[in-house]
Amino acid sequence: GNSVTQMEGPVTLSEEAFLTINCTYTATGYPSLFWYVQYPGEGLQLLLKATKADDKGSNKGFEATYRKETTSFHLEKGSVQVSDSAVYFCALIQAGNQFYFGTGTSLTVIP
């Protein structure tokens, strides 16, 4: 079946620190991979996506590379800001258009 596993939080970093949130997946086919961000009291916002192996998704300084050989899609940012504090979800989707989400990783960035 399909599933997503992401590192458990919470994660607390100082401003300008390097961020990595690990995500691995299990899928029966060739999924598209996503990172979504959720701010307190809000819905999900698409952060970035990658649709095939070796694709790199990027947005707002965040990056993630679709690694088929390690079934991973780790999220990275070189220098986090206080405004990046949120919950981050890794997700996959394939034929059938049903998302499978990880459990989320809470990030707090302190000044």
Place this chain on the structure above:
Amino acid sequence: DAGVTQSPTHLIKTRGQQVTLRCSPKSGHDTVSWYQQALGQGPQFIFQYYEEEERQRGNFPDRFSGHQFPNYSSELNVNALLLGDSALYLCASLTWGARYGYTFGSGTRLTVV
């Protein structure tokens, strides 16, 4: 251009009652999916509607039902509410057949007491 609109934003119901949540998809989208997000968890797929029919369903009991109207808007109904139904309910819309491009609404926070 309006995105996905959900109503109400918050709701409190008593155990055993019934509730209806509403979703208007993004303009141009014809497919609506519903997700349940329990506190501290990732969203779980409930079902998807296209052309007024349920096309896919996740692992949710029959107490969860839905409807899609000709204007593509959708309702999620939950009967015989349980305390465990307390969650954020998210609606997402898409153009049928698109592999990605989902837009999520801000959700309805349901509390069952």
